[in-house]
């Protein structure tokens with residue numbers, strides 16, 4: 170019998186089925202919806218900041234053009250990362266510009282609320298939100314194209330995680346962070362820098378070298394895509410037999426959710442956390 174209550178639900182790029190991906194508003198909604206964890210992709214800007222952006226370029230998710238790594242944070246901050254997402258209107262989310270602001274304080278609040286929907290999100294701001302949101306929320310942070318930066322992505326990431334006491338928390342709790350990558354090199358670097366942080370080896374197809382369920386560089390968790398799982402359902406059992414937890418992305422279709430439950434998948438990563446939680450009866 171599938172253990173619905175035990176299956177964890179991760180909000181992929183925030184509640185990105187509803188609000189623009191990687192915006193603070195999408196992460197706040199995911200927490201409000203009851204997600205267990207927040208997934209984000211991180212990239213380095215030209216001036217060395219980690220920002221939450223999925224693509225190499227900003228073209229798809231903003232009103233600008235260009236490669237993230239060639240732009241400084243100040244330039245990214247001038248772009249609108251939210252208005253492309255038409256679904257925002259469909260949710261009935263109040264448009265800050267439509268409110269009657271009686272006082273300056275109201276106007277400030279409205280501006281801030283709007284910025285949450287449209288501003289580029291730094292990883293620092295996301296950590297600030299996640300650590301201050303009033304409940305334990307886990308973080309699944311994915312390093313994107315880390316090979317280009319000779320380890321800088323991982324070093325900057327670990328610096329930030331240390332600053333927020335998220336590597337080996339002083340209260341003795343286990344870290345709420347895991348670091349994910351398709352890159353074995355990135356996983357190796359993280360293991361060297363912070364062996365206490367669990368890493369997730371992401372995969373789109375069953376890797377020939379690891380088809381027995383073992384994982385590279387001490388990765389504790391396997392992160393197969395749902396297409397891989399549909400095509401190779403037995404691989405989940407192999408991963409479990411090898412002692413790994415299995416986190417599957419990106420699972421939005423209710424039939425795929427049921428498949429994951431039948432296979433005993435530990436964590437479902439989805440763009441629609443509330444819908445999946447409803448299906449799990451949580």
Ligand code: G3P
Nearest residue numbers: 208210223311371418438
């Ligand atoms: O959670 C893992 C998943 O996000 C990997 O794929 O392309 O959505 O980053 P992608």
Ligand code: CA
Nearest residue numbers: 208209210311
């Ligand atoms: Ca990702």
